[in-house]
Amino acid sequence: MWVVLQDGLIPPYVAGFAISGDSGDVEVVLPGWLDKLGISAVGGLDVLIRQTFYGGHYSIIDDETSDPLPDYWLSYIYKTLVGRSVLNVTVDDPEGLVRMYSHCTNVKRSNYTAGSITVYGMNLGNDFKTINFPQYGDDVILHVYILQPQESLKSQSVTLNGRHLKLNEDFTLPNVLTPVTRTGNVSFPPQSFGFIVLPNIKAKACQTAN
Numbered sequence: 713m714w715v716v717l718q719d720g721l722i723p724p725y726v727a728g729f730a731i732s733g734d735s736g737d738v739e740v741v742l743p744g745w746l747d748k749l750g751i752s753a754v755g756g757l758d759v760l761i762r763q764t765f766y767g768g769h770y771s772i773i774d775d776e777t778s779d780p781l782p783d784y785w786l787s788y789i790y791k792t793l794v795g796r797s798v799l800n801v802t803v804d805d806p807e808g809l810v811r812m813y814s815h816c817t818n819v820k821r822s823n824y825t826a827g828s829i830t831v832y833g834m835n836l837g838n839d840f841k842t843i844n845f846p847q848y849g850d851d852v853i854l855h856v857y858i859l860q861p862q863e864s865l866k867s868q869s870v871t872l873n874g875r876h877l878k879l880n881e882d883f884t885l886p887n888v889l890t891p892v893t894r895t896g897n898v899s900f901p902p903q904s905f906g907f908i909v910l911p912n913i914k915a916k917a918c919q920t921a922n
Contacts, residue, residue, distance in 0.1 A: 750813035816918035855891035
């Protein structure tokens with residue numbers, strides 16, 4: 713399935729989950745690339761093709777420097793942590809500002825074992841949100857990966873758990889399997905993306921390699 717994003721110039725980080733208003737000001741109103749990945753997986757689509765990889769208004773590689781833009785890193789971490797099997801997830805958020813999806817963890821691309829679950833999504837609001845998993849208790853171990861703009865919503869750079877994501881000096885990709893470990897719940901920052909891996913729950917639906 714081809715995905716064509718909305719017309720109009722949008723700063724690279726914001727393109728991940730928002731569109732701009734008529735005045736050109738950033739107005740966080742609609743989720744973008746990560747939400748499309750989640751919705752497409754829930755809908756049973758096997759392949760989603762992004763427009764565009766290089767060049768155009770919505771590329772994921774800077775056409776002048778060839779540096780990866782925020783949606784590149786988002787896609788890279790998604791492919792690293794998110795497996796093919798889709799799971800049900802319920803979000804108790806009356807405002808609808810937190811979008812979450814759940815899959816078996818991609819054990820082939822990550823160092824996690826079968827039975828792990830990856831929950832991912834975005835906080836579109838301006839306040840911190842608490843994410844918890846009551847069915848697994850208050851002592852469940854959570855590996856957290858939070859993506860935020862390095863400077864502002866118009867930033868072309870992104871941080872992973874506070875670390876600026878960029879290519880290594882030899883132009884290889886950095887190690888992104890550097891989570892922050894939490895127990896019981898996660899404080900989800902405003903206007904950010906997040907991936908949460910539950911590594912030790914031995915989910916029956918995820919016991920086979922994914």
